[in-house]
Amino acid sequence: MTRPSGTTRTVRRIGVGLIAVTLGLLSACGSDDDGSSDAAASSSSPSEASTSASEPSAGSSTSSSAAEEPAGGTLDVSSVDFDYELPSTDLTAGEYTINLTNTGSASHDLVVERDGQDVDGTDVIGPGESASVTVMLEPGEYVFYCSVGNHRSMGMEVAVTVT
Ligand SMILES: [Cu+2]
Incomplete structure (x- = not known):
């Protein structure tokens, strides 16, 4: 049996029209969505995007190792009996x-003295031996002398001027 259609016919027609338009719009969008719905499954690997957190930021700390040293370096000194030989x-x-370097026949050392105070010095070394000491020389008057026995009074001292 068919339904009785009377006063509701106009309402249904409008409603169908709206539904048709709405379905048309939805179907246009919906077909595109259906066609590309499998792309989400293929390109979703959940664990990545954690590679950019560990960039090495070093390289800026290698050039600033120390302040500019005024001069300095190495100073080769020979001790003889009983004197020092140094380049300057x-x-x-x-x-x-x-x-x-002890090129004499007795044991010697080299003590760095400034204003009557020992700054630093080498060990006492025998003939043919060598020793070294690293010392900061500031502007002033220094004396390099040998602290062994009476060597200093025998002439084993040399005045050094630092500027
Ligand atoms: Cu000496």
């Missing part, structure tokens, strides 16, 4: 490594 007694302030 006028030095530019800086950190020096004094390499003492």
Whole structure:
């Protein structure tokens, strides 16, 4: 049996029309969604995007190792009986490594003295031996002397001017 259609016919027609339009819009969008719905399953690997957190930021700390040292370096000194031989007694302030080589026949050392105070010095070394000491020389008057026995009074001292 068919339904009785009377006063509701106009309402249904409008409603069908709206539904048709709405379905048309929805179907246009919906067909596209159905066609690309499998892309989400293929390209979703849940664990990535954790590779950019560990970039090495080093490289800026290698060039600033130390302040500019004024001069310094190595100073090769020979001790003889009873004197020192060194390339210069006028030095530019800086950190020096004094390499003492004993070319004499007695034991010697080299003590760095400033204003009557011992700053630093090498060990006492025998003939043919060598020793070194690293000392910061600031501008001033220094004396390098041998602390063994009476060597200093025998002439084993040399005035060094640091500027
Ligand atoms: Cu000596």
